[in-house]
Each structure stands twice: as C-alpha cells, then as structure tokens.
Amino acid sequence: MPDAFKTRDGSSWEPSYLTTIDGGTCIGCGRCYKVCSRGVMHLYGVDDEGKILGRSSGDDDDFDGELNRMIMVVDNAGACIGCSACSRVCPKNCQTHVEASALAA
Ligand code: SF4
Ligand code: SF4
Numbered sequence: 466m467p468d469a470f471k472t473r474d475g476s477s478w479e480p481s482y483l484t485t486i487d488g489g490t491c492i493g494c495g496r497c498y499k500v501c502s503r504g505v506m507h508l509y510g511v512d513d514e515g516k517i518l519g520r521s522s523g524d525d526d527d528f529d530g531e532l533n534r535m536i537m538v539v540d541n542a543g544a545c546i547g548c549s550a551c552s553r554v555c556p557k558n559c560q561t562h563v564e565a566s567a568l569a570a
Pocket of ligand 2: 490491492493494495496497498536537542554555556557558559565
C-alpha cells in the first residue's frame with residue numbers, strides 16, 4: 466500500500482474508490498449521492514431500453530416523455546477519495562469499488 470495513505474493518527478488506511486455502478490441493478494434511490502461529499506455520482510434518466518437520456522436537473526425532468534427510470538451514474542470518478550460511505554448505504558450492491566493499491570499496480 467502506498468505510504469501516503471494514513472488516517473489522522475497515522476494508522477494505515479487504504480481508499481477504496483468507486484469506479485462504476487451497474488445501471489441494470491441500480492434503483493436510483495439516491496442514498497449514495499446523499500452520503501458522498503465529493504460529487505462523484507449523479508442521477509441520470511434512462512429510457513425503457515436502458516439508453517441514458519441525460520443528467521437529471523432535479524426538477525421532475527421527464528426527458529420529453531422518454532423517461533423510464535432514474536439510475537445513478539459515476540460521472541466524476543476522479544474526485545472520489547475512496548471513503549466507501551456510498552457502498553455502506555447501497556441497498557442493491559450494484560457498485561464496484563477498487564482499492565488504491567490495485568489501481569496503482
Ligand atoms: S467512496 Fe466516498 S468519495 Fe467515493 S463516491 Fe463513495 S462516498 Fe463518494
Ligand atoms: S445507493 Fe445503490 S441503488 Fe441507490 S442510487 Fe446509489 S448505487 Fe443506485
């Protein structure tokens with residue numbers, strides 16, 4: 466593990482970064498978004514064939530009637546600090562996290 470990863474008291478800590486969310490399993494509940502302090506993921510609308518229509522504006526956007534459901538999309542992966550808070554609240558186990566040492570390898 467890289468030496469740079471430590472907690473405040475100097476204990477070793479390995480970030481586990483969110484890399485992807487399975488759009489076929491995600492229910493768009495927003496729990497991960499609420500606990501993330503880094504703006505790593507956002508809600509997107511998809512049509513009935515699973516095609517992404519665009520990022521939700523938060524204003525009951527129906528994407529010109531094409532909206533089938535909302536899913537969470539990792540659209541700012543580089544901002545993730547690997548805290549894993551989002552994985553702890555996900556009810557669908559649809560997130561993929563990768564440990565820092567694996568990414569650095
Ligand atoms: S691991 Fe932490 S920083 Fe990264 S997306 Fe999840 S909640 Fe946000
Ligand atoms: S917590 Fe899980 S199911 Fe809910 S929006 Fe996030 S990734 Fe999707």
